[in-house]
Amino acid sequence: MEVTRLGDTFSLSGTLPAVGDQLPKFKVFDQDNNKVKTANLVGKVTLISVVPDLDTPVCTIQTRKFTQQADHYPDARFATISNNSIAEQTGWCAAQGVENVDLLSDEELSFGYEMGLYVPNLGNLARSIWIIDDSGKIVYRQIVKEQTDEPDYLAAIDALEKLVARVDL
Numbered sequence: 001m002e003v004t005r006l007g008d009t010f011s012l013s014g015t016l017p018a019v020g021d022q023l024p025k026f027k028v029f030d031q032d033n034n035k036v037k038t039a040n041l042v043g044k045v046t047l048i049s050v051v052p053d054l055d056t057p058v059c060t061i062q063t064r065k066f067t068q069q070a071d072h073y074p075d076a077r078f079a080t081i082s083n084n085s086i087a088e089q090t091g092w093c094a095a096q097g098v099e100n101v102d103l104l105s106d107e108e109l110s111f112g113y114e115m116g117l118y119v120p121n122l123g124n125l126a127r128s129i130w131i132i133d134d135s136g137k138i139v140y141r142q143i144v145k146e147q148t149d150e151p152d153y154l155a156a157i158d159a160l161e162k163l164v165a166r167v168d169l
Helices: 057-070 086-096 110-115 153-161
Strands: 002-005 008-011 027-029 035-037 045-050 076-082 103-105 128-132 138-143
Touching: 027 110, 045 057, 045 153, 057 076, 057 086, 057 153, 086 103, 128 153, 138 153
Parallel strands: 045 076, 076 103
Antiparallel strands: 002 008, 027 035, 027 103, 045 128, 128 138
16 A cells, blocks of 8 residues: 655555454553553454654644543543654653553554554654454554545544444543
8 A cells, every 4th residue: 555745655564454354463562661462452442543753743633632532432442653762752742741642652663564554765654543343353444645634533433433432521
C-alpha cells in the first residue's frame, strides 16, 4: 500500500492485516519502559490510534481527540502508538498538559513492521486507526491516505460503538 505526504507518494514496509485477521504479534513500550505485547491488548476492546510523530499538529489533535473520547467508553481501551521515543512521548505529555493517555512507543519498529505500517522513506509509522475486539481480531481499520490529514474520527467511533456501550458523562 502507498500513502502520501504533501502529495508525494511513499510505500509502506509490508502487507497490512485485514479486517477479520488476528492482530499480529509485536511489542511496544509504555511510559514506564515496560514491554507491552499483543497479548497484553487482548481481552478488552481496544482502539489503537497510530500517529507518525507526536510533535506535529495533526498528531497532537488526533491523540487529544481520542483521549477525550476514552472516558465515554469505560469498557474499551484507547492506546496511541508512535515510533517516538519514550522520552519524546513523556515530553509531549508535559508540554501538552496531558495525563491519563495510554502512549506506547514503537521506537524499535516491531509494531510498524508487523502491521506493515512503517514508512521507510519517512522514518515513521503511517497514520491509522485500528479497533480490535476482546479476542484480538481486527474489526476496523482506517489508513489515512494523505498523512497530513486527520482521520475520520466519527467512522472510528461508530465502529467502536458497535462493540461497546457509550456512557454519557
